[in-house]
Amino acid sequence: MDRPFVILCGLGYFEVKLLEAVSQLYPVVAIDIDPIKINSLKPQFEDCEFLHADASSILTWKKLDLKNLVAVITTFTDSDINLEVCRIIRLNFHSDKPIIVLSYSEDRQEEFKQYNAKIIKPIDMAIEAVIGRLQRNYSKAINIGLGQSEIIEVSVLSKSHITDKKLSKLKAKSWHVAAIYRDDQLIIPNGDSVIKINDKVILVGNPRTLENISNILLKGIPQFPLQYGQECIALENSPKSIINETMYLSENLSAKFTLVSYKFPLADRLNHPKLSTPDTIVDKLKDIFTLKEDVGLYIFPEFGDFLNLKLKSIFKNCTKPFLIAKGAYPYKGIIAVMNSFDMLGVLETTIELSKIFNVEYRVLLNVMPDSLSTLSEKIQIRKAAALVRDFESVYKTKINFKTQVKNPVVGTIEFTKHFPNHLVVLNYKKSSKISFLKPHIAYLIVKKIKNSALAVPL
Known part of the structure; x- marks a missing residue:
């Protein structure tokens, strides 16, 4: 052909529908060994060229001028035939044009990869379409990217530690939010963006991690530590x-x-x-x-x-x-130490763990005497109280919140003595250094308490 064209190998029922769609974009050269089928299709596709031939034979391909070839689509149910088409294109004609294989079986996948062929599985696409209809709140992308569920769309139905929080605060390593849809509008997210209930989000990342994140967004199911890794x-x-x-x-x-x-x-x-x-x-x-x-x-x-x-x-x-x-288990409760770098994160992790272990939780904030408190410290106290009130409103429960006028390290040590076998949760700024001149609160607490402690670096 003297213009860009696509070669379609095989003309089953599905492939005829594919021919209808592809021919709207490019002229198509269709190859099939069934003369009756070819003759029946010629009147419907006058702009397409039909070739009664064996697509797995190099003689067939020698009859074609591949100069303006855009792509090859091979659709046979027999993997051997599809592989032979790939081999001829790559090894005999040294073409680097895209090869798309419609595969109906799980075998020979690695062999197709050596020819740099893109595999599409119609059965998987059909199943995903059906599941998408039945379960409208969650769908996987199987015909873009790697097609390994590393791209998903999920509806946000439940309140969790992921919602109403700046994305930069999530510290996600193996997954990211690629897009947010809210009120029929597309939002390209940045670090200041937040996910809200009733949003639809596009997530990319490790497939196993995405499955866990989707459960959190759909059901609010606690998944710690899967949001950080498997x-x-x-x-x-x-x-x-x-x-x-x-x-x-x-x-x-x-x-x-x-x-x-x-x-x-x-x-x-x-x-x-x-x-x-x-x-x-x-x-x-x-x-x-x-x-x-x-x-x-x-x-x-x-x-x-x-x-x-x-x-x-x-x-x-x-x-x-x-x-x-430190051997202080089974955990009878969780203690959130609000003298942390990110109070919101501590509270969220604590509540999540309390659900996982099915135990109570307590929230502790140590403060300086009012006469010695700086303005920033007073703001932090008000912020902590506001966070607790917000969580009480969201979870419809009364939170056991203790504020005491004590040094953060000494106060936490004394407080935890009354609650043995309670897991202590805190976080800290990773860039902060441990030195004698500037006490590292999280480090000193973890070092001196008798309880087991969970620390989250931020």
Whole structure:
């Protein structure tokens, strides 16, 4: 042809419909071995060229002038024929034009990839269309991108820690909000954008993570730590064993758990359905942070080393939530320490964990005497009280909120003594340094309390 055209190999019922659509964009050369079918279609598609031939034969392709070829679409149910078409195009004619394969089976996928062929599965598309009709609030993109559910659209139906919060505060690593639809308007999100109930959002990211995020947006189901990553890595240290508390956590959190040994091999292999114990030994503490990519939570023992250098290293190098397991379990409650960098984040994480472990939660704020408080500190006090009131309104419950005039570290230590086996939750600004001259509140609290503590670096 003397103008751009598309080659369509195979003319079944679906492919005839495809021919109708493609011929609106480009002239089409259609190849099929059934002469009756070809003769019946010629009157309907006068601008298309039909070839009665075997698409898997190189002789057929030698009859064609491929100079203005735009793309090849091959649609046979036999994968061998589709592969032969791909091989001829790439190896015999050295064409780099797009090859689109309509595949009706799961086999030979890797072989198609070597020819850089784009695979589309009509059956999957049909199933997704049906599910989309039945479940209008959630759909996956299967014919764009990788087609592996790394792009989804979901309706926001439930209040959660993700809604009504600036996207920049979510600290999402393995997923992002690509678009927000609100009141029939498209919003291109930035760090200041927020997701609201009744929005539709387009999410991109790790497919497993997106499935968990969609559950949060649809149902408000607590998913910690899956919004940060799919795996939990626990570092076992024989003198301060965390195996039992790790097993307790694995029975409550929806994540994959891996137990890694520190310096020495594990004394015994564990047989636990949710706890993997590979023969992995970490010699340097910082190596654990590069062990796996999709980590949502680290679990460490209370090392108790000289000058607490290991705990300082964790605060400095960890970029995901980490739990210092001190054996204070099963958790009877959760304590949110509002003397944190992000009070909203602490409160949200605390409420989420209280739902997961089905326990009560308390909120603690330590303040300076009014005469010694700076203006910014007074603003923080009012902000904390307002946040608690907002959450009481949203969740229709009375929050146990304690404000006490004490040093944040001393006050938290004294308060937690009355609530053993309560998990303490706080967060901190990762860039803040631990020094004698400027006390690091989160570090000092985690170091000195007897409770297990969850810290989230921001």
